[in-house]
Amino acid sequence: MAKLKYYQAFNRALREEMVRDEDVIVMGEDVGESGGIFAQTRGLHAEFGGTRVRDTPIAENGFVSAAVGAAMTGLRPVVEIGFEDFLTCCMDPLVNQAAKLRYMLGGQVSVPLTVYTFGSGGVNAGPQHSQSLGAWFAQVPGLKVVTPSTPRDVLGLFKSAIRDDNPVLCLFAKRLIGSSGEVPEDGADFTLPIGRSEVRREGGDITIVGVSTMVRAALSAAESLAEDNGIEAEVIDVMSLSPLDSDTIIASVKRTGQLCIVHEAHAPCGIGAEIIARVVEQAHGALKAAPLRITPPFAPSPFAPVLEKAYLPNAARIADEIRALLA
Amino acid sequence: MSKLDQQTVLAMHRTMCRIRYFEEAASAKYKEGDLPGFIHLSIGQEACAVGVCSTLEPSDYITSTHRGHGHCLAKGGDAKLMMAELFAKQAGYSQGRGGSMHIADVSVGMLGANGIVGQSMPLGVGAALTAQVKESGAVAVAFFGEGASGAGVAHEAMNMASLWRLPLVFFCEANRYAELSPYETHVPVANVADRAPAYDMPGVTIDGGDVLAVHETMREAVARARGGQGPSLIEAKTYRWHGHYEGDPQVYKPEGETEAEKKGDPILRVEAVLKERFGVAEAALTAAHAEEKAAIADAVTFAEQAPDPTPDGLTANVYAEMGGV
Numbered sequence: 001m002a003k004l005k006y007y008q009a010f011n012r013a014l015r016e017e018m019v020r021d022e023d024v025i026v027m028g029e030d031v032g033e034s035g036g037i038f039a040q041t042r043g044l045h046a047e048f049g050g051t052r053v054r055d056t057p058i059a060e061n062g063f064v065s066a067a068v069g070a071a072m073t074g075l076r077p078v079v080e081i082g083f084e085d086f087l088t089c090c091m092d093p094l095v096n097q098a099a100k101l102r103y104m105l106g107g108q109v110s111v112p113l114t115v116y117t118f119g120s121g122g123v124n125a126g127p128q129h130s131q132s133l134g135a136w137f138a139q140v141p142g143l144k145v146v147t148p149s150t151p152r153d154v155l156g157l158f159k160s161a162i163r164d165d166n167p168v169l170c171l172f173a174k175r176l177i178g179s180s181g182e183v184p185e186d187g188a189d190f191t192l193p194i195g196r197s198e199v200r201r202e203g204g205d206i207t208i209v210g211v212s213t214m215v216r217a218a219l220s221a222a223e224s225l226a227e228d229n230g231i232e233a234e235v236i237d238v239m240s241l242s243p244l245d246s247d248t249i250i251a252s253v254k255r256t257g258q259l260c261i262v263h264e265a266h267a268p269c270g271i272g273a274e275i276i277a278r279v280v281e282q283a284h285g286a287l288k289a290a291p292l293r294i295t296p297p298f299a300p301s302p303f304a305p306v307l308e309k310a311y312l313p314n315a316a317r318i319a320d321e322i323r324a325l326l327a
Numbered sequence: 328m329s330k331l332d333q334q335t336v337l338a339m340h341r342t343m344c345r346i347r348y349f350e351e352a353a354s355a356k357y358k359e360g361d362l363p364g365f366i367h368l369s370i371g372q373e374a375c376a377v378g379v380c381s382t383l384e385p386s387d388y389i390t391s392t393h394r395g396h397g398h399c400l401a402k403g404g405d406a407k408l409m410m411a412e413l414f415a416k417q418a419g420y421s422q423g424r425g426g427s428m429h430i431a432d433v434s435v436g437m438l439g440a441n442g443i444v445g446q447s448m449p450l451g452v453g454a455a456l457t458a459q460v461k462e463s464g465a466v467a468v469a470f471f472g473e474g475a476s477g478a479g480v481a482h483e484a485m486n487m488a489s490l491w492r493l494p495l496v497f498f499c500e501a502n503r504y505a506e507l508s509p510y511e512t513h514v515p516v517a518n519v520a521d522r523a524p525a526y527d528m529p530g531v532t533i534d535g536g537d538v539l540a541v542h543e544t545m546r547e548a549v550a551r552a553r554g555g556q557g558p559s560l561i562e563a564k565t566y567r568w569h570g571h572y573e574g575d576p577q578v579y580k581p582e583g584e585t586e587a588e589k590k591g592d593p594i595l596r597v598e599a600v601l602k603e604r605f606g607v608a609e610a611a612l613t614a615a616h617a618e619e620k621a622a623i624a625d626a627v628t629f630a631e632q633a634p635d636p637t638p639d640g641l642t643a644n645v646y647a648e649m650g651g652v
Binding site for chain 2: 061074106
């Protein structure tokens with residue numbers, strides 16, 4: 001195993017896929033010579049040139065739509081939307097075009113488009129640069145949505161997204177960009193299947209499902225619950241919001257009888273609500289108590305560090321709420 | 328004009344007739360209640376679709392608007408499969424999943440009509456980008472209307488196409504009405520093409536009822552695009568004989584305007600050229616009309632007799648079967 005930071009795993013995944021398939025191109029604001037604000041595309045312009053690594057004007061609607069047109073005609077575009085909040089500026093090409101063209105045209109085309117972006121909060125970026133909007137896109141047939149939380153998952157899921165013949169939205173987390181983790185060695189050509197969750201920690205007392213940044217918080221909470229209270233939590237990283245792997249979650253809930261979901265997105269109509277719905281639909285008898293959702297309050301993400309700290313769920317809050325639930 | 332030979336003009340005339348009869352049949356069947364949903368017809372605009380597509384190879388791309396039947400036929404689409412799609416039948420181009428507003432034949436480079444006004448332009452940028460990256464030699468044409476010229480993506484698309492010197496032609500069919508409102512409601516300048524200098528691309532406004540003029544102007548723009556000299560903007564002034572949608576009472580049109588425009592029927596205009604310049608006999612033109620009319624009647628019969636789609640295929644083609652991994 002090698003050790004990489006989250007953004008380095010991203011860079012390696014993209015580079016490997018560009019070497020593997022010359023139809024893969026990268027486009028977006030500042031993806032070229034500058035290498036991006038997180039150094040995520042550093043070196044790619046020098047290696048592959050401006051035809052395949054293309055800076056765009058600040059025109060999300062236009063360049064995502066252009067990428068859809070390119071994907072329909074034989075390229076495999078990988079498109080950066082720097083901050084997840086700006087997905088709102090390209091809803092039409094994602095929702096009305098990319099997601100539906102194959103269906104609308106009776107299977108005449110596929111749209112092998114990857115759109116990646118950096119979301120989540122915790123870096124004091126304020127209301128327009130801190131959102132987690134994945135559930136919106138999980139409601140759209142034709143799209144896939146992944147939320148990798150570790151460098152290994154970034155590597156494996158991003159490579160799978162680029163190879164997928166469908167439009168895939170990769171939601172990365174700004175807060176995790178500098179985090180490190182083990183990844184398979186160079187040359188391993190490591191991919192992970194889209195639509196599968198993984199158990200990160202085994203335990204028999206409660207199932208905690210975490211999304212993106214909240215997987216780490218859940219793991220940390222699980223350690224303190226074990227140490228302080230003898231509660232063994234099972235922690236699942238959801239990894240893909242669409243398709244959603246409810247089987248892994250339901251199997252765990254059948255063992256533990258308790259369910260807690262933690263995400264940075266707001267609670268109403270969120271992925272937590274969907275998970276609870278599926279558990280209730282398919283295994284309602286397994287639940288010993290009402291499930292728990294831990295999310296920010298229904299308000300935009302605040303700028304002030306002291307407020308954002310109170311706003312985002314964290315390990316202490318998760319542990320406290322679970323203690324109360326199981327008391 | 329001298330470059331055009333008789334065969335080419337006859338072929339253009341024939342395709343214009345095909346579009347006219349297709350649209351008239353669709354209109355009639357819609358009135359009878361046989362076609363579900365909405366349809367947007369291009370009667371009166373045939374010279375645009377045909378003048379443009381007569382300059383393209385099958386490997387070239389077009390992206391189209393919600394008013395796309397003529398574009399699809401002109402690019403080589405099959406009237407039977409199109410009509411079956413309008414009739415919402417399984418035999419249609421999209422097995423009844425898309426309908427009139429998404430009519431497409433990707434095998435001939437027609438990437439689809441589109442229900443979102445303006446998106447034909449950046450989608451066309453994408454097709455041209457593929458041609459450039461793959462060095463395929465193909466060009467793309469993005470059809471749009473003057474209404475779309477006010478959308479943000481129109482600017483974004485023209486800006487990108489020019490920055491990247493893409494092999495693309497933006498072809499504006501300025502048909503005087505965008506949805507239910509006249510040109511002046513949407514566009515503050517006399518000509519959409521007047522905006523071309525802002526993108527450092529050639530722009531020209533032409534008579535969209537003159538199929539020969541459309542063809543000649545397009546030939547230059549296509550040669551420029553194929554030669555790596557970048558995009559062009561062509562605006563064809565034309566006229567939509569019918570409403571925005573079938574059933575539109577068209578209260579916004581001045582009385583007598585449509586009747587006056589019909590006197591400049593683009594099909595009659597090309598017929599005058601064929602007779603006067605090329606000495607084509609009236610009988611040959613009458614025969615072309617009869618054959619195209621019969622072919623469309625066959626398409627209607629085919630569509631009427633085709634089976635409905637069945638609900639067991641409701642989720643087909645939502646996702647592509649996974650290749651790759």
